[in-house]
Amino acid sequence: MKIFCIGRNYVDHALELNNPVPKSPLVFMKPATALLTDNKAFYHPDFSENIHHEVELVLKIKKNGKKILPGFGADYFDEIGLGIDFTARDLQDKLKEKGQPWELAKAFDNSAVLGHFLPKSQFVSMADIAFSLQKNGQLVQAGNSKDLIFTFDYLIEFISKYFTLQTGDLIYTGTPAGVGAVKPGDKLEGFLGAESMFVCEIK
DSSP states (O other): OOEEEEESOBHHHHHHTTOOOOSSOEEEEEOGGGEEOTTOOBOOOTTOSOEEEOEEEEEEEOSOBSSOOTTOGGGGEEEEEEEEEOEEHHHHHHHHHHTOOSHHHHSSTTOEEEEEEEEGGGOSOTTOOEEEEEETTEEEEEEEGGGBSSOHHHHHHHHHHHSOBOTTOEEEOOOOSOOEEOOTTOEEEEEETTEEEEEEEBO
């Protein structure tokens, strides 16, 4: 199982971190050990003083595919979930300054929160899926798939040019604006529409 993540896939998020808006998908990966499921607590690591939450829509790949042709990406997923791409922002900033890879800041253990999934058939349109994140009961991030720079289908087609997609692979599709730091004692809750998808306490 592979975890693909897309960076800067919402214009407002790219701008809030003073990053350029990408002209093609920015893809990075997390290992399976990054997954944090079943509403388990996230233990703030001691190697970072600035862990940020980034809530994201997540696609689950339903069948194997390679070099998927344009127009066929939608055939490769039938479930949509919600997760958090935890980011050690202080480490990431240092790595970016040196032109080094982001793995230490993005791929550490338990950095990929994952809630439950809903069938794609439950949604009227893939281009109008609202989602949000609350921290301690207060709204901190709100997004909608209509604002994606690169659509679900395009991401699947693009990724499959370079990597064979396999059943069960996950694609974290990018975060909207509003990312921010978490600290022990915080409680995060993610929503697809009005439905709670996960709860994650910071320890």
